[in-house]
Amino acid sequence: MVDKESSSWLPLSSSTECPYHRALGFESGSVTADQISCSNQDQYGGWYSSWLPHKARLNNQGFGCTWLSKFNDQQQWLQIDLKEVGVVSGILTQGRCDADEWITKYSVQYRTVESLNWIYYKDQTGNNRVFYGNSDRSSTVQNLLRPPIVARYVRLLPLGWHTRIAVRMELLMCMNKCS
Template sequence: MLIFHYGELNTELQKCPYHKPLGFEAGSVTSDQISCSNEDQYTGWFSSWIPSKARLNNQGFGCAWLSKFQDTNQWLQIDLKEVKVVSGILTQGRCDSDEWVTKYTVQYRTNENLNWIYYKDQTGNNRMFYGNSDRSSTVQNLLRPPIVARYIRILPLGWHTRIAIRMELLLCMNKCT
């Protein structure tokens, strides 16, 4: 049960000592839950790099989401289907080429009719997360406090060669199961 006090989480939830993968890698996150900017332009060669390819440890041709455009207006969006507590993000680069996201920011919202909210740092500025420095290692960024939302967006701010990402979201659990 989540306890809200004017948008703040209770102290126990802020700690979030236990995490579990949402299911990108396992496949329980379906393709229709993952979308991106300019998705309607993913035709021809780019149809191999659609957002649903952004799964942690994905291998082979088309093993990552590869943004068609290389600018800071791009995003990868996840619809959790219901409000959940997201406690972390794992990222990797493209498995078959030296392309990866080096830094990114996160937006979220609980309802599709609400405006996007940037995840903030302790000083109230948009939090920047450091991403990868190679194509294969996994970088973990924990969200403290966690995000309570249905929709999550990853917005690349920096990248090596091209915007390419494989990822997993971590969910906060009350205890180990």
């Protein structure tokens, strides 16, 4: 169970489905730039400085509307610091708004504190779960986490992409009542 003052956070069991979801705040802007980081971020200069991880916001538009990975390989990741432990119940993804670039599949890692090792989200057979992403630049693909995860840090790890690794996203948080 997540220790929260509010009764809106959901205790988890292995069979838990989330009754209600709310957006964490990528699209609304309540997730701040310092909460979103990526692999190789220290190398984002020149042209790539327009494609920093904090641009990975669902429905973001205009030049630099997405996180665009500097490298296209399976060692890349986009990381979110929730600032406190929460119950994450889903992920929404979109491709780059102004070009045919998107992720086609990805996996998820998480942890509750910075000092712990990353945990892969697993499928029912114990393998790292592969989530299917986008097939175009503008559609939103929703992947629910069943069961949801308890985490402070979440990483999206691209496994496949069309042209280049590019993503706009939102995390869904689990609630046991509408608010």
